[in-house]
Amino acid sequence: MATLTGQQFLDRLRHNPPTLYVDGARVADPTTHPATRNMARSLAGLYDLQHRPEMRDALTFEEGGERFPMSLLVPRSKEDLGRIGEAHRIRANSSLGFLGRAPDYMNANVMAAGMGAGYFAGCEASGDGVRDFAANMRRYYEFVRENDLCLTHALTNPQVNRAKQASELPDPYIALGVVEEREDGVVVRGARMMATLPIADEILVFPSTVLKENADKSRYAMGFALPTNAPGLSFQCREPFDVGRDPEDHPLGSRFDEQDAFVIFDDVLVPWERVFLLYDVELANKAYAGTDAVLHMAYQVVNLKIAKTEAFLGAAQAMVEAVGSGGFQHVQSKVAEIIVTLEIMRALEIAAREGATLNSYGVMTPARGPLDAARNYYPAVYPRLNELLQLLGASGIIMMPSKADREGPLGPMITKYLQAAGASAEDRLRLFRLAWDMTLSSFGGRQNLYEKFFFGDPVRMHSALYEVYDKRPYVARVHEFLGRVDRAAEVAADD
Numbered sequence: 001m002a003t004l005t006g007q008q009f010l011d012r013l014r015h016n017p018p019t020l021y022v023d024g025a026r027v028a029d030p031t032t033h034p035a036t037r038n039m040a041r042s043l044a045g046l047y048d049l050q051h052r053p054e055m056r057d058a059l060t061f062e063e064g065g066e067r068f069p070m071s072l073l074v075p076r077s078k079e080d081l082g083r084i085g086e087a088h089r090i091r092a093n094s095s096l097g098f099l100g101r102a103p104d105y106m107n108a109n110v111m112a113a114g115m116g117a118g119y120f121a122g123c124e125a126s127g128d129g130v131r132d133f134a135a136n137m138r139r140y141y142e143f144v145r146e147n148d149l150c151l152t153h154a155l156t157n158p159q160v161n162r163a164k165q166a167s168e169l170p171d172p173y174i175a176l177g178v179v180e181e182r183e184d185g186v187v188v189r190g191a192r193m194m195a196t197l198p199i200a201d202e203i204l205v206f207p208s209t210v211l212k213e214n215a216d217k218s219r220y221a222m223g224f225a226l227p228t229n230a231p232g233l234s235f236q237c238r239e240p241f242d243v244g245r246d247p248e249d250h251p252l253g254s255r256f257d258e259q260d261a262f263v264i265f266d267d268v269l270v271p272w273e274r275v276f277l278l279y280d281v282e283l284a285n286k287a288y289a290g291t292d293a294v295l296h297m298a299y300q301v302v303n304l305k306i307a308k309t310e311a312f313l314g315a316a317q318a319m320v321e322a323v324g325s326g327g328f329q330h331v332q333s334k335v336a337e338i339i340v341t342l343e344i345m346r347a348l349e350i351a352a353r354e355g356a357t358l359n360s361y362g363v364m365t366p367a368r369g370p371l372d373a374a375r376n377y378y379p380a381v382y383p384r385l386n387e388l389l390q391l392l393g394a395s396g397i398i399m400m401p402s403k404a405d406r407e408g409p410l411g412p413m414i415t416k417y418l419q420a421a422g423a424s425a426e427d428r429l430r431l432f433r434l435a436w437d438m439t440l441s442s443f444g445g446r447q448n449l450y451e452k453f454f455f456g457d458p459v460r461m462h463s464a465l466y467e468v469y470d471k472r473p474y475v476a477r478v479h480e481f482l483g484r485v486d487r488a489a490e491v492a493a494d495d
């Protein structure tokens with residue numbers, strides 16, 4: 001199997017549909033349901049991309065006579081990381097960076113966790129045979145690789161009461177927890193708040209919220225993977241943003257609504273061979289850092305965001321050229337702001353790659369500092385990118401007759417009055433509709449929220465950075481400097 005074609009992906013999804021609910025009804029076939037079919041096609045397009053002769057070497061690698069997706073390559077050198085980063089950017093370009101959860105993201109996670117599988121051997125509940133969590137994790141990476149799977153993931157508990165621990169909620173199984181162990185696996189019950197891209201083959205479940213150490217909490221410490229159609233597992237989708245409009249009218253929403261779903265586990269059996277971690281609070285809290293998965297995922301993200309920022313720059317400049325506003329200084333300054341953001345993200349990618357080192361599992365791992373900077377910086381700057389596009393487009397981003405309007409009775413008037421200095425009415429409207437879908441439509445609004453939260457709560461991410469960043473040398477330097485000042489003052493007084 002190794003690298004799938006789009007058709008193979010669609011066939012697999014059709015034969016093993018996840019248990020999805022949209023607007024109160026079960027989605028029998030996500031490849032034909034109006035809320036999911038276009039996204040399924042876009043994913044299929046990504047699978048086909050890796051088979052294009054001119055893309056094959058950039059998007060796949062060869063091992064043992066077979067080809068696999070580049071996002072599953074185990075990087076052993078900085079050159080390998082460079083190849084992976086380039087593949088991330090090429091794939092991101094196909095959605096202008098607006099598809100947050102292409103399979104590449106979870107592939108980075110599974111690759112790092114699979115290579116760092118030894119981490120899971122430290123779990124006390126891991127024993128012989130099928131309860132060998134390290135072997136399970138390693139085999140899972142191989143399974144994903146052999147089948148070119150598409151994964152989703154769900155990390156956070158339902159937003160019931162953030163002031164309380166999971167065990168203090170009205171029902172101990174609102175948050176996902178272990179109910180019982182059986183000979184064939186472990187039964188879990190509860191819910192997870194969010195899984196983007198539920199039209200996936202499998203779901204990966206790890207905790208992200210820091211659990212506090214005590215016996216009561218250990219039932220919430222777990223890591224496992226399951227097919228998205230496992231018995232008892234269901235996905236409640238949010239309202240779709242693909243509302244059946246022509247791609248000319250909704251250029252992003254009609255193709256890249258990756259969906260976000262609330263995930264319910266109604267006594268789901270997780271077979272032992274799919275369990276990677278159990279009951280071990282400390283190991284669960286540090287799983288992403290302990291395997292370096294967080295860094296490989298962040299490296300995918302920084303490349304994706306470069307592609308997205310390039311799209312903002314392209315759309316901004318195209319609008320400026322269309323309406324002839326490029327001579328105004330403040331307009332230039334606004335486009336320049338986007339350029340600065342782009343160059344900062346590019347510099348952080350280079351710094352992460354050039355500063356990469358082999359981790360204890362022999363994986364070339366990008367440097368943490370620049371990646372931490374990127375994942376804290378981009379959520380803060382993204383609303384400004386949105387604003388800049390809106391400020392440059394002004395009323396043009398809202399006064400956009402549709403394709404049907406252009407073909408209707410007022411078509412000739414629309415063609416005349418909505419022409420632009422640098423574009424026909426048709427081209428101008430297509431461009432401004434893109435800017436609208438990037439920033440203002442329901443699709444664009446969700447992107448704004450996504451960028452703020454998808455890697456975690458920005459407040460707690462800042463806190464985590466504060467905690468881990470080694471600030472001591474700089475404090476010492478300041479004290480040393482102040483000491484010198486004091487000494488200089490003493491000398492001056494003596495003179």
Ligand SMILES: Cc1cc2nc3c(=O)[nH]c(=O)nc-3n(C[C@H](O)[C@H](O)[C@H](O)COP(=O)(O)OP(=O)(O)OC[C@H]3O[C@@H](n4cnc5c(N)ncnc54)[C@H](O)[C@@H]3O)c2cc1C
Pocket residue numbers: 153154155156159162193194195196197260446449450453454455456457459460
């Ligand atoms: C569009 C979108 C897609 C997403 N996709 C996925 C996905 O595919 N998989 C996945 O696992 N997750 C996903 N997430 C969830 C994401 O991981 C969370 O949004 C993020 O971790 C924040 O958690 P929360 O949303 O539960 O916010 P909450 O934790 O409920 O926070 C709400 C507010 O309370 C504050 N707050 C809460 N607790 C604390 C605390 N202890 N200390 C300080 N402040 C606190 C927060 O700062 C925030 O202002 C997605 C989120 C969005 C918006």
